[in-house]
Amino acid sequence: MTTSPMFHPVARVLHWLMAVMVLAMLFIGAGMVSTLSEKHTWLLAIHKPLGMTVFVLALVRLAFRLTHRAPPLPADLPLWQRFAAHASHWLLYGLMIAMPLIGWGMLSAGGYPVSLGEGVRLPSILPADPVLFAWLRGAHRYLAWLFFLTFLAHMGAALMHGLIRQDGVLRSMTIRRRR
Ligand code: HEM
16 A cells, blocks of 8 residues: 645635536536526526636646645556656546537527626627527536536446555545545
């Protein structure tokens, strides 16, 4: 068994905060498109500001990640798992940034107001265009599925490290226990 150093406390707080926010966004999004009741309006009013908060935090987190070294993976980790870990982490960063941008672009292309609450309205980032709207609407849906599957794979890998390999990888993102 090896012990890994910990992620920086800022990285750990952002990680768990954003894990909850992203999971909530995926379920709010799925709930929103499966109802025609007034709950749709209510869920969309949460979805937009929460999604834009994910976007801002993802940029902060990416900047932090690029300027702070992550703890190394265990030396005995097979090459394919090492590759899968890095690839899925960067995919998650990409999706945390792309999903809100696509949501914002989709509403702009549809000619809808991108309001985040009382008196807060974002500018349009794309010209009104029904074809572009339809394309972005599909991209938002299929990338949401990719996001959910990557999220599940990430959780599965974390549990494998924590419960089976017990190699300190999961602990490096949780709370340091006193010996
Ligand atoms: C992490 C960020 C985000 C995630 C994970 C996410 C997730 C989702 C999901 C799962 C859906 C349902 C897709 C479907 O089955 O068709 C959805 C729909 C939608 N999202 Fe997002 N979203 C995010 C950010 C945003 C942002 C920032 C906006 C706008 C500013 C936005 C606007 C919308 C709209 C307008 C819909 C369609 C609502 C409808 O057709 O009734 N999303 N989103």
